[in-house]
Amino acid sequence: MWLTLAASAFMAAGGVWAEARTPAGPILPKYQAECAACHTAYPAGMLPATSWKRIMGSLDKHYGTDASLDAASVKEISQWLQTHAxxxxxVRDEPPQDRITTSAWFVRKHDELNSATWKHAAVKSAANCMAxxxxxxxxxxxxxxxxxxKGVGTNERDK
Structure with a gap:
């Protein structure tokens, strides 16, 4: 039962990606190539346009890393993110520090996971969706x- 509860808690809204893919089709290849080189290329629909604008405008200090790109790439990716935000x-409300993992919907979807989940060796952080x-x-x-x-638990299981 705990696996079902955890799976429910981990489920992100399917509409997030569906919105990110329409009307222009699948993810922008340049966005995929540049962003997925370091982390999951998050669906554009997971953040509002204002958050993406700030993120793309501060790539030189992208969450503690210099993720700078050439001007043409920034423009192309920024336009795509604005269109598909x-x-x-x-997701209308901007999350703290423009982090998907601090957004109200993300926190709500993952609230049944215990705090040790994000520190688990196979997970490492809430931003590691692929875990x-x-x-x-x-x-x-x-x-x-x-x-x-293996070893990831939920609050439900720990009761």
Whole structure:
């Protein structure tokens, strides 16, 4: 039962990626190449346009790392992110520090996981979607595709 509860907690809204893919189609190859070189190329619909604008405007200090790109790449990726940013109620509010993992919807979706989950050797941080979402690199966060690493628990299990 705990696995089902954890899977439910880990499920991100399918509409996030669906919105990010429409109307222009799949993820921008340049965005995928540049961003996925260091972390999951998060679906654009997971953040509002204002958050993406700030992120793209401060790549030289991108969460403690210099992720600078040439001006043409910044312009192309920024335009794509602005076009496909989240606009629906769930992501309309800007999360603290423009971090997906601090957004209200993310916290709510993962609230059944115990605090040790994010420190687990196979997970390392809330930003490591691929640790449990086996197709996160393809933009899929379906509950059916979640595989929790051995030893990852939920608050429900710990009661």
């Amino acid at each position: 989240g606009t629906y109620k769930r 449990c979402h086996t197709r996160a690199d393809k933009g899929s966060f379906s509950e059916r595709e979640i595989v929790l690493p």
